[in-house]
Amino acid sequence: MLEYIKRNTSRLQIGGIDFEELTRQYKTPLYVYDAEIIRTKFQRLRDAMPPHVHIFYAMKSNPNLAVIRILAELGCGFDVASIGELTAIKKMAIDGSRVVFTGPGKSDDEIALAIQLGIYSFNCESENEIIRINSAAKKANKKIKIGLRVNTDYAIKETIKMIGGTQAKKFGIDENQIFDVIDRVSKLENVIVVGIHVFNAAQVLDYKQLAANTKNILRLACDIMDHKNLSLEYIDIGGGLGIPYAEGEKELDVIALGREFSDLHKEISSLSTVRWIVEPGRYLSGECGVLLTNVVDVKTSRGVRFVITDAGINNFLRPALIHQNHPVRVSNKFDHEPANIYRVEGPLCTSLDCLGTDVKLPDIEMGDTIAFFNAGAYGFSESMPYFLSHPIPAEVMVKRGKVILVRRRIEPHEYIEHCII
Numbered sequence: 001m002l003e004y005i006k007r008n009t010s011r012l013q014i015g016g017i018d019f020e021e022l023t024r025q026y027k028t029p030l031y032v033y034d035a036e037i038i039r040t041k042f043q044r045l046r047d048a049m050p051p052h053v054h055i056f057y058a059m060k061s062n063p064n065l066a067v068i069r070i071l072a073e074l075g076c077g078f079d080v081a082s083i084g085e086l087t088a089i090k091k092m093a094i095d096g097s098r099v100v101f102t103g104p105g106k107s108d109d110e111i112a113l114a115i116q117l118g119i120y121s122f123n124c125e126s127e128n129e130i131i132r133i134n135s136a137a138k139k140a141n142k143k144i145k146i147g148l149r150v151n152t153d154y155a156i157k158e159t160i161k162m163i164g165g166t167q168a169k170k171f172g173i174d175e176n177q178i179f180d181v182i183d184r185v186s187k188l189e190n191v192i193v194v195g196i197h198v199f200n201a202a203q204v205l206d207y208k209q210l211a212a213n214t215k216n217i218l219r220l221a222c223d224i225m226d227h228k229n230l231s232l233e234y235i236d237i238g239g240g241l242g243i244p245y246a247e248g249e250k251e252l253d254v255i256a257l258g259r260e261f262s263d264l265h266k267e268i269s270s271l272s273t274v275r276w277i278v279e280p281g282r283y284l285s286g287e288c289g290v291l292l293t294n295v296v297d298v299k300t301s302r303g304v305r306f307v308i309t310d311a312g313i314n315n316f317l318r319p320a321l322i323h324q325n326h327p328v329r330v331s332n333k334f335d336h337e338p339a340n341i342y343r344v345e346g347p348l349c350t351s352l353d354c355l356g357t358d359v360k361l362p363d364i365e366m367g368d369t370i371a372f373f374n375a376g377a378y379g380f381s382e383s384m385p386y387f388l389s390h391p392i393p394a395e396v397m398v399k400r401g402k403v404i405l406v407r408r409r410i411e412p413h414e415y416i417e418h419c420i421i
């Protein structure tokens with residue numbers, strides 16, 4: 001994460017802009033995104049992947065329109081999961097052919113909007129969902145492409161449970177049901193099965209595991225094509241490309257992964273015309289983002305040193321939800337050596353409100369600025385902004401040396417007005 005941050009001053013900078021300057025102007029908590037990092041990460045992945053692999057950004061990781069715009073301009077596709085994300089596609093005038101729609105519990109409104117936008121394919125999570133998509137397609141007088149999301153009998157073992165491996169889950173159709181489902185849905189007139197989708201582990205840093213898992217997915221695709229006489233157009237291998245969070249964790253070697261993908265593509269000739277889709281979220285948007293928070297209090301309780309920040313799990317839920325620390329620095333004391341071990345907590349009235357445990361930091365004083373790195377993915381979007389009625393932070397993007405406000409801060413009085421007395 002820090003490879004992108006200029007280290008030559010005692011204060012942290014992003015894209016040449018001093019963090020302290022940003023917090024003065026936009027207040028804290030504040031999300032800051034570096035446009036250059038998004039571009040670098042996309043380009044790094046694009047260059048590493050063979051041409052048959054298409055990149056569709058998992059919008060759920062960071063749906064800010066400014067992030068979407070950069071990726072859209074770079075030619076990226078999009079994996080959406082809600083009516084809001086479909087609405088973002090519409091607002092940004094992104095061609096539907098660059099969109100897949102994945103996720104359980106698709107509502108009738110979502111299905112209708114996706115059909116209206118002419119998306120490339122629905123990755124379907126159940127037989128009932130397929131029947132509902134078929135009815136909606138019939139109403140719209142269209143034939144719709146679908147892929148079957150498969151809950152496979154194999155998975156990469158996750159270090160932290162996020163997708164859930166091979167257990168019973170709401171995602172996809174169990175592998176042992178898939179042939180029967182294909183038999184039944186093939187009779188429907190307004191949908192056509194053209195793809196399969198498998199996503200069974202998140203935050204994977206080992207390219208060999210990703211390649212081995214993909215090989216299993218390709219075998220499944222071959223079985224489906226052989227036994228069900230289907231000609232598949234795409235195989236969606238999901239997201240899950242990890243980024244380093246802990247000290248000492250290594251970057252995912254995407255060049256080696258691309259080489260493995262290329263070899264697999266050559267090896268399985270029956271799939272030579274099938275396009276692969278990969279749906280990274282975190283890999284593209286994680287490292288571009290920093291959450292800046294102000295230290296409101298410092299105290300010791302029963303031997304534990306606490307730093308209380310103005311951001312809590314209302315703004316940044318991931319560390320508490322996933323039980324994983326993000327890299328943390330004190331932005332105005334970047335060149336100070338760590339002095340103590342702290343627990344960093346937010347201002348909410350719950351002991352769940354913990355943003356970092358056993359964090360080594362320099363001596364902390366009230367007014368210091370704590371920076372949480374790798375907060376670009378599942379940061380702003382995976383929070384609970386209304387809990388305890390604090391301000392909802394602004395998001396700014398640094399682009400070509402300029403700071404752009406990409407979502408304004410919302411003060412509590414603004415959303416309190418939404419209540420009807």
Ligand SMILES: Cc1ncc(COP(=O)(O)O)c(C=O)c1O
Binds near residue numbers: 241
């Ligand atoms: C269907 C789907 N695709 C892609 C992703 C992106 O995963 P990641 O950010 O780990 O790459 C997710 C994340 O939950 C997902 O549910």
